[in-house]
Each structure stands twice: as structure tokens, then as C-alpha cells.
Amino acid sequence: MIKRIYLSSPTMHDLEMKYIQEAFDTNWVAPLGKNVDEFENEMASFIGVSHAAALVSGTAALHLALKLCNVQPGDLVFCSDLTFSATVNPVSYEGGVQVFIDSERDTWNMDPRALERAFKKYPKPKAVIVANLYGIPAQLEEIKEICDHNNVPLIEDAAESLGATYRGKQTGTFGKYSALSLVVLKNSTSKEYTGIRKKSSKVA
Numbered sequence: 001m002i003k004r005i006y007l008s009s010p011t012m013h014d015l016e017m018k019y020i021q022e023a024f025d026t027n028w029v030a031p032l033g034k035n036v037d038e039f040e041n042e043m044a045s046f047i048g049v050s051h052a053a054a055l056v057s058g059t060a061a062l063h064l065a066l067k068l069c070n071v072q073p074g075d076l077v078f079c080s081d082l083t084f085s086a087t088v089n090p091v092s093y094e095g096g097v098q099v100f101i102d103s104e105r106d107t108w109n110m111d112p113r114a115l116e117r118a119f120k121k122y123p124k125p126k127a128v129i130v131a132n133l134y135g136i137p138a139q140l141e142e143i144k145e146i147c148d149h150n151n152v153p154l155i156e157d158a159a160e161s162l163g164a165t166y167r168g169k170q171t172g173t174f175g176k177y178s179a180l181s182l183v184v185l186k187n188s189t190s191k192e193y194t195g196i197r198k199k200s201s202k203v204a
């Protein structure tokens with residue numbers, strides 16, 4: 001007989017059952033309830049930002065961030081080139097055009113020098129999306145500085161880097177908008193996913 005080995009199968013133990021029961025008992029099954037509010041607050045305070053919003057997926061968080069950056073059909077968005085496809089798919093959902101920025105050898109993430117070259121070569125993009133691949137932060141301060149200098153919002157795809165820090169600061173705090181993911185393959189998992197918003201960003 002073949003023994004099937006599941007990938008990240010859910011573990012439902014005492015606390016999970018307690019909270020599920022509590023949600024039913026208090027009738028806070030939909031739309032949202034206390035547990036989601038607390039999840040958002042705890043996530044925001046763990047990362048060090050003022051707000052976090054739980055969405056259905058990291059992809060949805062990236063999509064929302066692009067909408068908040070007002071990406072319209074034909075607009076350019078500079079994106080990491082070595083990443084999971086969800087980093088860049090939402091650009092297509094809005095009819096935007098990805099410009100792939102090459103990676104550097106040290107972190108395998110977006111190369112700040114390549115980003116600078118792209119700003120010289122292409123018309124101004126609506127946003128830059130940088131991914132922190134495999135839990136390794138990109139050179140986030142350098143990348144943010146280039147974006148600030150060009151007055152273009154940075155979206156941080158921290159789907160793979162929850163808990164990782166860059167120069168002592170949690171990833172997920174560098175972008176104007178940042179996305180985390182708690183899908184089953186990530187280092188911390190849940191059925192809830194998060195998009196987070198940074199202190200300085202405006203309320204949409």
C-alpha cells in the first residue's frame with residue numbers, strides 16, 4: 001500500500017476547535033468577528049505597522065495594493081523577475097504591463113542597480129513590486145530610497161518573509177503597502193492571509 005504524505009495538512013487541535021466553536025456560538029461566522037480583528041492587530045504589532053487587513057490571500061493583498069496605486073491599463077509596474085508568479089499576476093488583472101527588473105547574485109532579489117537603470121530607460125511606472133524570495137530580504141532600504149527619489153510607491157511582497165528582518169526592521173514594513181501570505185507552504189500558516197498597510201500611508 002502506498003502511504004500518502006500530505007503537504008502541510010491542517011492541524012486542528014484544542015485551540016482551533018475552541019475558536020471555531022466560539023465563532024459559531026457567538027454567531028460571528030460572517031462577515032468578520034473578534035478573532036479576525038485580534039489577528040489583524042497582533043499581526044500589525046508583530047510587524048511594527050499601524051494597520052493590517054486580513055484578506056483571502058497574499059495575491060489579493062498585492063492586487064489591492066495595485067488598485068490603491070491606481071494602476072490603469074497600459075501603466076508600467078516594475079517587478080522582481082525571480083519570484084512566484086503571484087507577485088506579478090495582479091499587474092495583469094489591472095491591465096498593467098510588467099517590466100521585469102533583474103536580480104542580484106547575493107540575495108537573488110531585485111538588484112537596486114538594475115532598478116536604477118530601469119528608471120532611466122522606461123517611462124515612470126505606477127509602482128515597484130519587490131519580493132523577498134525564500135525568506136531573504138531584498139536590499140530594501142536601497143530600493144525604497146530609489147523609489148522615494150523617483151516618487152513612485154513601493155509595494156513589498158513579503159509573502160515568503162514573515163519574521164525576517166532587514167537591518168533590524170521586519171520585512172513587510174518597507175513598502176507603502178506590503179503583502180504577507182499564510183498559505184500552507186509558508187513559514188507560518190493559517191486559513192487567514194494578510195495584507196498590511198504602513199503607518200505613513202493614507203487611508204483609502
Ligand SMILES: Cc1ncc(COP(=O)(O)O)c(C=O)c1O
Nearest residue numbers: 057058059084086087159181183
Ligand atoms: C513571493 C510570493 N508572492 C505572493 C504569493 C501569493 O500568496 P497567496 O498564495 O497567499 O496568494 C506567494 C505564495 O503563494 C509567494 O511565494
